[in-house]
Amino acid sequence: MIDDLALLENYIERCSNWGRWGPDDQLGTVNLITSDTVREAAALVKVGRMISLTMPYDAHGPQTGYLGRANPHLYQLTSGPGYLVGEQYDRETQTLQELRKSTGQSTAGYYDDVLVMPTQSGTQWDALCHFFWRGQMYNGFSAAEAGSAGSRANGVQNYTGKIVTRGVFVDLAAHWGVHSLEPGYAITTDDLDGYLTEKNLEIRPGDALIVRTGFLGARRERWGDYAGGPSPGLSLHTAPWIRDQDIAAIAADTWGIEVLPNEIDCWQPLHVVSLAHTGLAFGEMFDLDALSDDCQSDGVHEFMFAASPLPLTGASGSPVSALALK
Numbered sequence: 579m580i581d582d583l584a585l586l587e588n589y590i591e592r593c594s595n596w597g598r599w600g601p602d603d604q605l606g607t608v609n610l611i612t613s614d615t616v617r618e619a620a621a622l623v624k625v626g627r628m629i630s631l632t633m634p635y636d637a638h639g640p641q642t643g644y645l646g647r648a649n650p651h652l653y654q655l656t657s658g659p660g661y662l663v664g665e666q667y668d669r670e671t672q673t674l675q676e677l678r679k680s681t682g683q684s685t686a687g688y689y690d691d692v693l694v695m696p697t698q699s700g701t702q703w704d705a706l707c708h709f710f711w712r713g714q715m716y717n718g719f720s721a722a723e724a725g726s727a728g729s730r731a732n733g734v735q736n737y738t739g740k741i742v743t744r745g746v747f748v749d750l751a752a753h754w755g756v757h758s759l760e761p762g763y764a765i766t767t768d769d770l771d772g773y774l775t776e777k778n779l780e781i782r783p784g785d786a787l788i789v790r791t792g793f794l795g796a797r798r799e800r801w802g803d804y805a806g807g808p809s810p811g812l813s814l815h816t817a818p819w820i821r822d823q824d825i826a827a828i829a830a831d832t833w834g835i836e837v838l839p840n841e842i843d844c845w846q847p848l849h850v851v852s853l854a855h856t857g858l859a860f861g862e863m864f865d866l867d868a869l870s871d872d873c874q875s876d877g878v879h880e881f882m883f884a885a886s887p888l889p890l891t892g893a894s895g896s897p898v899s900a901l902a903l904k
Contacts, residue, residue: 582842586850589814593821594855596717603717604736606706606857610826611743615784619744619882623903629872631829631885631900632701633794633865640801640833640863641699647805650695661687697734698895703741703887704860705734708894709849716857728892737896738889741859743826744785745883745902748773749870751792758792761808764837765789767819777879783824786859786883788902790866794831804833811837817851820858828852829861829885829900861885861898869902878904 599609633639639649698704706716707729713721719731750765751758753773759765770787774780781787791810809832820828828835836848844850852858873879882903887896 582844586844586847589817589851590855593817593851595857604732606716607826608737608740608859610784610824611740615743622880622882625904627904629869629902631864631866631869631902633863635700635897639700640804642805644806647696647699650693650699653692655690655692656688658689697893700897701863702895702897703734703737704853705894706732706857709854711850711854716854733892734887734896735889735891737887739886741827741886742884745788745881746779746781746785747788747873747879749790749873751790752870752874758796759810761810763810764813764841766813767816779879781823784826786827787825789830790870791831794865795867806833809833809838811835812848813837814841814847817848820852821856827859827861829864831864831866833863835860835862864900
């Protein structure tokens with residue numbers, strides 16, 4: 579345990595970006611996405627093809643209640659059948675009433691609904707307020723800032739409109755000819771460097787690294803313990819490599835990006851180092867199978883990556899409609 583904590587503290591000191599962009603910074607590595615980065619990413623769009631990287635938000639997702647997270651549920655305020663029999667929601671009285679049958683389907687009506695979901699129930703960004711270590715979140719803000727009305731520091735709204743950059747696709751499952759990496763497989767820096775060398779790719783400051791293990795696709799029909807159970811993922815020991823490369827964001831097709839079970843006696847140690855201290859944008863449960871097919875078809879593993887979260891003030895995460903554009 580002592581050795582594990584010493585290792586973790588060493589990585590924290592080695593990888594921290596606290597103060598790098600000033601004492602009030604709440605963007606972390608997203609600061610590395612500059613206007614030049616965006617222009618260079620836009621130049622990668624050659625044919626105008628758009629590939630969604632987002633799973634459906636519905637009741638059939640991977641959540642099981644672990645950490646209190648449920649799958650999204652859509653509830654109707656009004657309905658088409660109700661409209662057809664003359665029932666609609668009256669905007670003046672705010673009551674549901676039966677209107678005169680003569681109004682029926684020959685007049686205007688509407689369909690309205692409510693979406694109820696945890697902010698981290700599907701494809702999503704973690705906010706920098708999501709993880710704490712020794713009473714603090716990214717850049718030294720107190721965990722006390724994350725209260726019942728939302729976090730006063732490091733909320734996900736800080737990312738809104740700012741995550742548009744070059745995406746570099748590391749498709750280890752396809753590269754190794756497997757349907758999915760095995761649960762518990764820790765992706766190493768050698769794995770990442772070897773892939774990038776073979777594909778003749780280089781990482782540039784401000785890039786988004788998009789890592790496909792195949793795990794989401796393998797579990798899509800029967801999720802089981804996908805959410806929180808054993809999973810392939812990045813090794814804790816990739817944290818210094820990530821920091822040295824000045825990567826702006828990492829997204830993967832797993833529940834939590836990092837390997838599970840964790841490699842040391844600490845819960846989610848890569849979150850502790852890279853999210854809470856490096857300030858790295860973490861994108862989880864990205865659906866990368868269509869992108870894999872496309873990249874295998876055209877041989878192009880870099881693209882414009884656009885993935886802005888919703889401006890949910892003070893939220894610990896946000897759904898995202900992510901796109902790869904070629």
